[in-house]
Amino acid sequence: MNKKEYIKAVDNITAPKELLDKIEALQLPPKKKKSVLKTVTTIAACFVAVILAFSGIMGGTLKASESDRVYNYGSSYNNVTQSYAPESMDFTEDVADSVTDASSAATADRKIIKTAQVRIKTRNYDTLMSDIKQKIEQYGGYIEQSQEYNYDSASNRNANMDVKIPADKLEQFIEELEGIGTVISKVIASDDITDSYIDVESRINALETEEKTLLGILEKAENLTDVIELQNRLSAVRSDLESMKAKKQHYDGMVAYSGISLDINEVERVVEGDDTFFGEVKERLMNNLYDLGDFLCELTISLIASLPYIAIVGVIAAVVIIIIKKSRKR
Amino acid sequence: MTVFIKGKDAFSFAFKQFTDTVYRIALHNTANFADAQDVTQEVFIKLLETNKAFRDSEHLKAWLIRVTVNLCRDKMKKSSRETIVENVIFNKSDEEKNDVLQAVKSLPENYRNAIYLHYYEGYTAKEIGRILDAKENTVLSWLSRGRDALRKELDGGFDDE
Known part of the structure; x- marks a missing residue:
């Protein structure tokens, strides 16, 4: 039931x-993506312009996170570098604060988290895998x-591999990958977290000051209710401080090591064509020749x-023919 | 003589014939609709990328099922690593409607896939073994243990006919 x-x-x-x-759209040639990217950039550019004008009127400062992406779709088209508009923007309300922010950001080095996605095709899977592992070790990742x-x-x-590589060696590492396999796509994104990083740092400073002050008051406190209240406050401050420190450590780790996600596919052959007429002809010709080879092999x-069947059929046919011939003779 | 389907032909054939199958398996093996949809998409991306030639539609279907199960496993591993496992499987209203489905989903991975493939898709134990890479007897024991578990879970059991 x-x-x-x-x-x-x-x-x-x-x-x-x-x-x-969504799935149906997967079939469409990637060229369409180009125009979509174009519209996205146009819209983003307009958006940035409006925001910039607006911020000018407000007199505030604009913090923006940048992300540069490089799309490299193998044969379909060459590098298209896109600068994206910031996804999230925040205005600092406190002007004084933002001034110090800006100046310290200019002097201190920027905190940037870099990530990359790389897709590789290869015919020699085993060698590629061991090469990659060796390179990772070599780069200290x-x-x-x-x-x-x-x-x-x-x-x-x-x-599928998630790999961590020291941030300053990311580009170099990807170049190495291009040397040992056929990279069919790579996306490198960077996220500027300087502002949040500075926020966390100043939060830590503020909390540490508060902790000291509370300890000072605690020493002078006389009645029990005050002591208890102060201790409650102190433990709250300390737990905030811990979580802020952990956040800072997390940021430090993310900045120091870039994450790369590798997608490695083994293929029977790698076709490298280009966008020209002859490139296209070459690619299709190669495909058809390969299919033909496949077909003959299978045949x-x-x-x-x-x-075995052919043998049995042959024997039966031979017997039949002999019988027919003999009966005709008679 | 064998005729092959591959590349775009395989894609459009699979899209017409097996999208629901892939989605159903994905829904059996992931925590929520969003993940199931992601997996379904990824399966078709894999199909576009592969250079494989398929002997016939059954071969293609078996390949899709295997890839779907693997990708789901992948997805569940990742999500349990990154976030707290979501227990939201169905919306509340759906939950009441899909009582049996819920019970099947709560079975261990191999049991629920065997149950789905046998009772819904009509595969025999031998065929399921070939798809999920297991022995026929193993599949038979998955099926019977799955049925036992469902008998405990549901009134009236899960009859075998």
Whole structure:
């Protein structure tokens, strides 16, 4: 009885319309993305202009986080560098505060978190994997996690790795990757956290001062209720201080080490074409030749595999022919 | 002679025929709708990227099922690492409606996938073994243990016919 209910319940699960749209859109050639990126940048640029004008009127300062991305879709088009508009912006209400912020930001080095996503195709999966592991060690990085799959035959392996590399060596490391495998896409993003970092630092300073003051008052306190109240306050301040320090440490780690997520795909062959007419012709020709080879290979295999049947049919045919010939002679 | 489907043909065929199957398996193996949708998308991205030639639609379907199960496992691993595991599986109103579904989802991974593939998709234990890379007997024991667990969970059991 419950089995029917289960089947009914599963029947009711259907992929929602928006998901279908998304999947259908996957098929479209990546060239479309170019125009989408263009519109995004145009809209972003207008947005920035409006915000800048607005901030000029307000007389406040604008803090912006930047993120530069490099899209590199192998054969479809060459590097397109996009500067994105800040996703979140905040106005500092306190003018004095923002002035000190600005000056200290100018002197101190900026805190920037860099992350990258790289997709690699390779024919020599094993060598590539060991090369990558060796390079990671060489650059003083480490593997945060890694998963390897084998979806089907031996030539279709796939690995996902999260790798941490010292931030100053990120670009160099990616260049190395380009040397040892075919990079089909890379996205490098940087997030400027200087402002939040300074916020955390000043919070720590303020909390430490408060802690000292409270300790001073505590020494002079006389009645018990005051002492208890002061101690409550003190423990609250200390726990805030701890969490702020932890946050700072976390930021430090993120800034010092860049995260790279690597997606490695094993393929039977790597086709490198370009956008020109002949490039396209070459790519399609190569594809068709490869398919033809595949087909002939498969044909030979099925012919050889069916040899036993062919032998039996042959014997039967021979017998039949002999019988027919003999009966004709008579 | 064998005819192959691959590349865009395989994609559009899979999109028409198996999107719901992929989505259903994803929903069986992830915490919420959003994750299931993500996984479904990723499966199709994988299909676009792969250079594999499929013998027939069954071969393609089996491949999709295997990839979906793997990606779900991946996703659940990641999400349990980053955030506290979400227990929200269905919206409340749905929860009442999908009582049996809920019970199946709460089974261990291999049990629930075996139950789904056998009772909904109609695969035999042998075929499930081939898809999930296990022995036929293992699959049979998954099915019977899954049924036992469901019998405890639900009134009236989960009949085998």
